[in-house]
Amino acid sequence: MVYGVGQSGVNAHRFVEGIKLFNSAEFFEAHEVLEDVWRAAPAEDKKFLQGLIQAAVAFHHHSTGNAVGARSLLARARRNLSGSSNEFRGIDLKALLESLARWQSALEDGQPVPPLPRI
Numbered sequence: 001m002v003y004g005v006g007q008s009g010v011n012a013h014r015f016v017e018g019i020k021l022f023n024s025a026e027f028f029e030a031h032e033v034l035e036d037v038w039r040a041a042p043a044e045d046k047k048f049l050q051g052l053i054q055a056a057v058a059f060h061h062h063s064t065g066n067a068v069g070a071r072s073l074l075a076r077a078r079r080n081l082s083g084s085s086n087e088f089r090g091i092d093l094k095a096l097l098e099s100l101a102r103w104q105s106a107l108e109d110g111q112p113v114p115p116l117p118r119i
Contacts, residue, residue: 011037011040011041014033014036014037015034015037015089017033018030018033018034018037018052018056019091019119021033022034022052022055022056022118022119023118023119025059025063025116027056027057027059027060027063028056028057028060030056031053031056031057031060034049034052034053034056035053037049038050038053045089047080047083048080048081048083048088048089050080051076051077051078051079051080051081052077052081052119054073054074054076054077054080055073055074055077055081055096055100055117057069057073058070058071058072058073058074058077058103059116061073062107062113067107070103070107071104071107071108074100074103074104074107075104077100078097078100078101078104081093081096081097081100082097091119095117096117096119099114099117100117102114103117
């Protein structure tokens with residue numbers, strides 16, 4: 001099911017827009033859009049959305065050279081996303097969490113980072 005069922009189509013549209021921005025490596029913009037969705041989301045979706053937002057901000061920090069901020073937010077994103085099942089709102093969380101873990105490990109070890117995750 002698409003996120004936003006039972007809510008206005010605007011929220012579902014904005015969620016998809018945020019995911020597309022994330023997948024295009026427009027992380028700051030993705031964070032802005034997903035934050036709008038988070039504000040209007042039902043309580044059961046807030047932690048999941050917060051994790052996506054934190055991942056987007058982590059990659060934005062990385063793109064601006066803020067490795068400390070990136071590592072910190074990747075850890076927080078992983079905690080918030082790990083509370084859900086392997087799939088949530090059409091997103092393969094298992095694959096996303098594995099990618100975030102690889103990124104966090106590379107940053108902590110000073111190694112080259114893997115390819116950016118796609119949702």
